[in-house]
Amino acid sequence: MGPRTKALVAAGAGITVGIAGLALSTLPAGADDDPVLPAIGAEELVTSALAARAPAFSGVAEMQNELGLPAVPGTEALDFESVRVFHDGEESARVQVEREASELTFVKGSDEAWAYDSREHSAKRFTWDEADAAAARGHAEAELADPSEAAAEIIERLRPTSDIAVDGTARVADRAAYELVLTPKPTEKTLLREITIAVDEETRVPLRFDVFANGRSEPVLSLGFVEFEVGAQDADLFEFTPPEGAEVETTEADDAVGSARDAKGRDDVGQYASTVGEGWDTVVIGEAPDDLPTEAAVEDGQDLGGILAQVGQPVTGEFGTGTHVQVAVGGAVVTDDGRIAAGAVPRQVLVDALDTDGAVQQ
Amino acid sequence: MTTQGPVAARGAAVQGRAAAPDADAVPPEASPVRRRAPIGRLLRAEVRWIFRRPRTLAVLGLLVLLPVITGVAVDLTLDGATAAPVDAGPGGAPGAGGGPPIFVTMATSAFVLPLGSLMTLLMLLLPLTVAMAAGDALAGEQSHGALRGWLLAPVSRGRLLLVKTVGVLVVALVAAGLVVTSGLVTGFLLAGTDGLVSMSGTELSVGGVLWRLAVAVAWATIYLMAVGAVALAISASTEHPMLVVVGVLGGLIVSVVLMQIPALDWLHPYLLPSSLTSLVDLIRDPVSFDGLVEGAFRAVCYLVIGLSVAYARLTTRDG
Structure with missing residues (x-):
């Protein structure tokens, strides 16, 4: 092989390998066929999904938001691209909402919860005597960001007013899942067409939900895991100590219970x-x-x-x-x-x- | 950033250096067995030459100085009006349209200052440093005839490229390391061990900060080597070192412009600077390595392309 041929081969091979590598990293992951799973009734799936207790896992979820919502107070939690979720399989959870140059961190333990915003350098603390639903409401933002919690919430809230069906299977974060479809009953005055929720076959944890509006084929809102790994998590993740200098604000859940449902x-x-x-x-x-x-x-x-x-x-x-x-x-x-x-x-x-x-x- | 004075002396010295391995070995013409020049000695000589150039020292000095200036300036501003100055730093990440840059909180801490400085300087000044070194390595030496010595010496073209690549690598590592070290020292002097807080609100130990900064330096070196490999490819194709610097910086600027166009989002994963935002992940706790790994992989792809083209150009180059 002459030096000129050798040079051509080297350049050609190098450029091919390099560009192939770049192209490889752009490929969407998990474009596999839908998995084959045993048939399941809609009611059974809903019941098991609502009863399911999240195992210890860590996951990364991504959000696609085409809502075009105006800035309504309380919806700031929707302004993010990706979120990391950690569960210890018991009561503790950690949700980190990642924004481009800042982060919202929620840490929920058995008797207190923290919300830390790095943009404000402020921490909010929620405490309660009994771990009841009102306490969970206090940090609703955290639940919105965690696809499994958010989807379970959707099922629970919309169940009485929806027709529910199982529509095949899907592969989400490389896990086999059932697709649950919630369609509003004819009496509902909504502009939404349907919401699909992918429920993990093994753990029955909801992995993704997509919201569809009338007259649109693409989902207007989609939040789902792109990585989901079951396994024990480091206990340190579920403890939070506010950093020095942070503004700390404490809310008692009892106050929240008092003001909630006031009328x-x-x-x-x-x-x-x-x-x-x-x-x-x-x-x-x-x-x-x-x-x-x-x-x-x-x-x-x-x-x-x-x-x-x-x-x-x-x-x-x-x-x-x-x-x-x-x-x-x-x-x-x-x-x-x-x-x-x-x-x-x-x-x-x-x-x-x-x-x-x-x-x-x- | 060119220096006129030592060029001639340097050219002569480089020739001497290239011939040096033969001096204590058997001259190649005299023996059928060609002695290969010991690679270690070649590398040492190359590195010594790089750091003897005044322009290398000047740009490295600037890189040391900038984190200090940023830290002191932000410190003074913060003292003046608490929490008011949002645009304290020159931008944390490219196209950070949403939130304020990460400089806002704990801007002068020994954790955020080095990382923020590194991120900012990785946009242009650090690539410039590497491109300059790569431009001098081949095109510069060609332009005043010093490369001829290399090409005639019993050093294969592959080994020549290796020596030059290692030279650029050392520059990249030293430059990134200096920025972070300078930021770290400035941060410690300004704020002590206060404010070593991740974006997730966890206080970090000094050890935790140090390994994160070490990862940042390693990652920045890989990124800069991708820039350096492309620069070496240009450098092997021209004899104007200026062209190398212009080509590399032009390419980076064009990439950043393309990244601002949402219609071209399919192209963005191919562009080297789109990795830069992932350095922010080092401030999160626990660190998420996905973006960093992807960025490093992208850089390696550029490295392979750059070095293979440089090799092809170098092997076909006439003495």
């Missing part, structure tokens, strides 16, 4: 937000945060009121007046007195919800 039909889900309705046509009503300019405030030459007027349409009702903004899966009404109502529902349902909420408050 019939009005169920506190967070500091700002409450919900009206049940199932698919649930409407979340929140207060616009104080730092958000609501009335013709000018910031950087942008007038929020003006923007709302451009993208939305005015609505009126018993609650007063406001602006309705339509997004992919639903809509939101921003009232002139600074409240926001949002849900996967048509406009009239939002208006009705605001009326109901106003009546309850008085």
Whole structure:
């Protein structure tokens, strides 16, 4: 082989190997065929999924968000790309919501929970006497970010108002799973078409959920594991000590229990937000945060009121007046007195919800 | 960043160095068995030459200085108005549109300062350093005739490339190590062991910080070697060292521009700078290595391409 041929071979081989390697890393993982699993009834699958206790595992989940939701208080937890989840198989869990240059960390132990935000360098502590549901509600954000918890929550909440079926199988994070499909009953006033939830065959832990809206073939919201590994986790992961200098705020679960369900039909889900309705046509009503300019405030030459007027349409009702903004899966009404109502529902349902909420408050 | 003075002397010396192995061995013409020049000696000579260049020392000095300046500046600003200065550092990650850069909290800690400085400098100045070394290694020596000595000496082209590659590797390692060390020392002086906190809110021991920084230096070296390999490929194809630096920096700038275009997201995994954001994962606890491993793999792909092209160009080059 002459030096020239040798050079050509070397260059050709090197370039081929290098580009093949680069292409390899772009391939989506787990593009295998759907697994073959024993048939299972929808009811049996739902029951076992709700009863399932998460084993000790670690996982990485990714989120795809095409909702185009306006910034409703309490939905900040949806603003992320990937999340790491650790479970000890008992009561403890750790959820790390990874943002580009910061992180939200939730650590839940048997008698307390912590939420740490690196952007603010602040830690929130939740304590409770008995590990009850109200305590879990206190850090609902953490559950939203963990696909297994979030999907179980979806099943539980939407079960009474849905037609449920098992639609084949899927492979999620390289694990065999059943596809559960929840379709809203005809009486539900929602803009959503269906929600599919992949339930792990072995552990019955929900691994992924996809939300589909009417008239769209791609899911508008998808949260699912891309890595899921069952195995014992390091106990240190489930303990949290706030770092020096961090702002610490403590919330007793008893307070939360006191304020939650303070009135019939009005169920506190967070500091700002409450919900009206049940199932698919649930409407979340929140207060616009104080730092958000609501009335013709000018910031950087942008007038929020003006923007709302451009993208939305005015609505009126018993609650007063406001602006309705339509997004992919639903809509939101921003009232002139600074409240926001949002849900996967048509406009009239939002208006009705605001009326109901106003009546309850008085 | 060119120096005119020592060029001639250097050229002569390089020729002398290349011939040196023959001096104490049998001259190649005299013996049918060609003695191979000992590789260790070649490497030592190469490294000595690199670090004797004033421009190498100048850029390394700059790399040491920048973390100090960043640390002191942020420290002074933070003292002035607490928590107000959001744009304290020159950007934590490329295209960090969402949150403020990681500089905001604990900006001067012995953990965030070295990592943040490394991330910032990896965008341009560190690649520039490596490209400069690679440009001098082949194109530079060719331009004043010093490479001829190498090509005539009993050193195979493969070994020549090896020596030059190791030279660039040493520059990459030293440059990345200096940035991190300088940041670490500055951080310790400014904040002591305060603020050694991960983004997940866990306090880290000094040992925990040190191994994370060591991983960062190793990873940065691999990344810089990918840049260096491409630079060597250009360097083997031209005799203008300027062209190497321009080519490498131009390529990086174009890559960063392409990364800003969402319509080209299928292309992004092929672009070297898209690995850079994964260094942030070292500040998380536990560290997630997925992004770092992917970035290192991408860098190795570039390394293979660059070195094979450099080898091909070098073997077909006439003395």
